[in-house]
Amino acid sequence: MDKRMSSVLIWLVAILAIFAIIVFVLGNTLGIERFQTDNATLGLRFLFVIVGLLIAFAVYLFTKENKAWEVGTREVVWMAIGAALYAVFSWYFNATVFVVPSLSQVALRPAIAIPMFFGYAFGPIVGFFTGAVGNMFGDSISGFGLSPQWSIGNGLVGFIAGLPALFASRKKATDTVLWVGGALVLLATVVYFLNRGETNMMFFDPANNVFGDQPIALTAGIALLVGFVLVLVVRFAFGKNAAVGEAVIWGMLGNVLGIGFAAISDIWINGFSPTAAIVGEFLPAAGPNLIFAAILVPLLVAAYAAVQRQSGR
Amino acid sequence: MLVAWRYRSRPRSFIQSFDPRAWMMFYGCFLFSTLAFWDVRFLIFFAAIALFVLLTSGVTWSEIRRALLFIVGFVTIFAFFTFLTGRGGVELYAQEHLIRRFEAPFSILGWTPALDVTVERAFFGVSQFVRVFSIAIMTILIPYSLNPALYGITFRGLGLPDKIAYAMDLTMRFIPTFSRDFQLTMDAQKARGFELEKIGGGLIQQVRKIGPLMVPVTIHAIIGSEDIIDAMDLRAFGIGPRTWLQKLDYKMKDRILIGVGLTILLFSMALSTLGLGNFWVPPGLLALAGG
Numbered sequence: 001m002d003k004r005m006s007s008v009l010i011w012l013v014a015i016l017a018i019f020a021i022i023v024f025v026l027g028n029t030l031g032i033e034r035f036q037t038d039n040a041t042l043g044l045r046f047l048f049v050i051v052g053l054l055i056a057f058a059v060y061l062f063t064k065e066n067k068a069w070e071v072g073t074r075e076v077v078w079m080a081i082g083a084a085l086y087a088v089f090s091w092y093f094n095a096t097v098f099v100v101p102s103l104s105q106v107a108l109r110p111a112i113a114i115p116m117f118f119g120y121a122f123g124p125i126v127g128f129f130t131g132a133v134g135n136m137f138g139d140s141i142s143g144f145g146l147s148p149q150w151s152i153g154n155g156l157v158g159f160i161a162g163l164p165a166l167f168a169s170r171k172k173a174t175d176t177v178l179w180v181g182g183a184l185v186l187l188a189t190v191v192y193f194l195n196r197g198e199t200n201m202m203f204f205d206p207a208n209n210v211f212g213d214q215p216i217a218l219t220a221g222i223a224l225l226v227g228f229v230l231v232l233v234v235r236f237a238f239g240k241n242a243a244v245g246e247a248v249i250w251g252m253l254g255n256v257l258g259i260g261f262a263a264i265s266d267i268w269i270n271g272f273s274p275t276a277a278i279v280g281e282f283l284p285a286a287g288p289n290l291i292f293a294a295i296l297v298p299l300l301v302a303a304y305a306a307v308q309r310q311s312g313r
Numbered sequence: 314m315l316v317a318w319r320y321r322s323r324p325r326s327f328i329q330s331f332d333p334r335a336w337m338m339f340y341g342c343f344l345f346s347t348l349a350f351w352d353v354r355f356l357i358f359f360a361a362i363a364l365f366v367l368l369t370s371g372v373t374w375s376e377i378r379r380a381l382l383f384i385v386g387f388v389t390i391f392a393f394f395t396f397l398t399g400r401g402g403v404e405l406y407a408q409e410h411l412i413r414r415f416e417a418p419f420s421i422l423g424w425t426p427a428l429d430v431t432v433e434r435a436f437f438g439v440s441q442f443v444r445v446f447s448i449a450i451m452t453i454l455i456p457y458s459l460n461p462a463l464y465g466i467t468f469r470g471l472g473l474p475d476k477i478a479y480a481m482d483l484t485m486r487f488i489p490t491f492s493r494d495f496q497l498t499m500d501a502q503k504a505r506g507f508e509l510e511k512i513g514g515g516l517i518q519q520v521r522k523i524g525p526l527m528v529p530v531t532i533h534a535i536i537g538s539e540d541i542i543d544a545m546d547l548r549a550f551g552i553g554p555r556t557w558l559q560k561l562d563y564k565m566k567d568r569i570l571i572g573v574g575l576t577i578l579l580f581s582m583a584l585s586t587l588g589l590g591n592f593w594v595p596p597g598l599l600a601l602a603g604g
Contacts, residue, residue, distance in 0.1 A: 071476055071551075072551060073542050073545045073546050073550045073551055074542050076476050076479055076480045076483070076545075076550070076551070077480075077483065077538045077541050077542050077545065078535075078538065079480040079483075079484075080479075080480045080481075080482075080483030080484045080486075080487055081483075081487060081534050081535065081538050083480075083484040084483075084484045084485075084486075084487030084488045084490075084491050084534075085487075085491055085530070085531055085534055087484075087488055088488060088491045088492050088495055089495075089527065089530075091492075092492075092495055093523075110520070110523040110527060113527065114527075114531065117531070129477075129480060133480075133481065133484060134484075137484065137485075137488060140452050141488070226516075230517075291516065291517075291520060292520055292523075295517065295520045295521060295524075296520065296523060296524060296527060296528075299524050299527075299528050300527070300528060300531060300532075303528050303531075303532050304532065304535065307532055307535065307536060311536075311539065
């Protein structure tokens with residue numbers, strides 16, 4: 001490990017330690033209310049930003065010889081394009097300018113295909129930048145609040161989508177990811193069926209007086225499962241075109257882990273119960289994302305492959 | 314073709330008289346300080362800063378009208394709905410004091426629409442309005458007042474590595490361009506009979522409708538990027554340590570601005586650590602409501 005990297009790592013660990021001391025020692029042990037987990041939300045948001053960065057950094061550390069980590073001119077430009085596209089799409093599809101009709105509690109968030117596609121096509125660094133910076137700019141132009149842990153969660157979506165480049169045997173790794181992702185999806189769906197009374201915190205409909213407090217609908221609860229079925233269909237229907245299946249499967253893992261990271265961090269940040277975070281927040285956010293990913297990412301991958309064949313780059 | 318944000322040089326502008334790095338640092342301090350409060354008495358202070366900055370920014374009404382009306386409308390509707398339903402504030406107050414209950418003179422299937430005006434709901438609406446309004450005003454002023462030629466050097470000067478600073482620079486430049494591309498593509502597809510707003514079809518049909526919009530915009534952007542990549546490669550981007558065309562120097566007033574920003578941030582942190590600045594309602598109103 002070179003000197004610069006170790007100093008970065010030491011800094012990250014030090015910051016993490018400071019947050020941990022503030023929250024756990026001052027808050028929970030000494031009982032100072034202001035620092036208890038549900039009060040110190042601002043600090044906690046940043047704690048999770050750092051945790052998210054550490055996860056990405058750890059993956060980098062173990063595979064740092066790999067070519068996927070190179071950042072040259074092309075990557076710099078792709079990062080910028082990805083982030084700008086993600087911001088623009090989020091703004092058009094999710095802000096009030098242009099509302100895509102949502103189907104019984106399934107909020108439509110097509111923009112998520114962008115970090116997945118950019119991560120898959122251009123590598124984990126481009127994917128991370130696209131998700132994290134794009135989400136940040138998207139939030140600030142549409143006037144929504146600031147949730148840095150969700151920016152990092154979106155960054156992780158793109159980051160994980162870009163990881164297949166790290167594996168020598170991509171096919172084997174992808175098959176493993178398919179079953180691991182599938183197991184996580186099934187687990188979350190089982191949690192849903194055991195807790196069907198939870199409210200859907202991602203569903204807002206001011207016109208009908210719904211502010212994230214309606215019991216979660218079946219459509220939202222099983223959206224992730226539906227998405228997984230679509231992923232399976234894509235994987236086996238496009239068996240010949242390995243890239244399409246690969247992009248969707250790694251995008252799925254990114255979606256489950258990245259959005260899962262953001263939702264689970266809300267257990268500490270907003271004081272949600274674990275089932276509320278999984279059923280009320282993770283499923284209604286990650287489920288529709290996966291449905292969009294399974295349909296839109298293949299379109300983007302196929303279109304980009306055609307461009308590559310044409311331009312020879 | 315690149316479309317730019319609406320920046321122009323405004324010699325009499327207060328914001329633009331500062332080094333952009335100093336301004337971004339002040340903005341960061343402002344943002345996090347504002348987020349520390351729910352007490353409207355503290356938030357008024359931040360709203361006053363935001364208004365002062367807006368009025369001295371030199372941005373004319375005709376330039377900012379659309380953006381400003383959109384933001385103000387959005388914030389108002391958002392705060393108004395919070396007031397009507399009382400939701401959103403439930404984490405901040407446990408008890409409500411009723412001022413007046415309005416009941417509709419009719420009922421639908423045994424349900425009578427009613428509006429409880431409580432002190433807490435009213436003040437939560439007000440606090441939320443002031444809070445989001447202050448942040449939104451400061452945010453929308455950035456593209457109007459930050460010189461696009463200085464984006465890169467500003468992010469570099471804030472400590473980001475060259476490549477990341479350049480990527481941030483490009484991101485900010487691409488957003489208005491892609492936004493225009495998006496609208497052009499949508500118009501072009503609509504001219505061909507594309508109906509995005511039409512509700513119908515199953516979930517998969519709905520999702521597939523996004524394709525004709527998302528794929529051309531994305532692929533067009535990627536193809537267009539080749540020219541930018543070539544231009545950057547020809548100028549040996551990333552080969553050695555980067556030099557920037559413009560230079561930024563902190564002057565006395567920039568240091569003062571950063572100092573003021575940091576002081577506000579430290580004070581806010583201290584106050585919120587002491588437990589001040591939580592949601593507040595005037596005791597007089599509580600008494601009025603019989604509490």
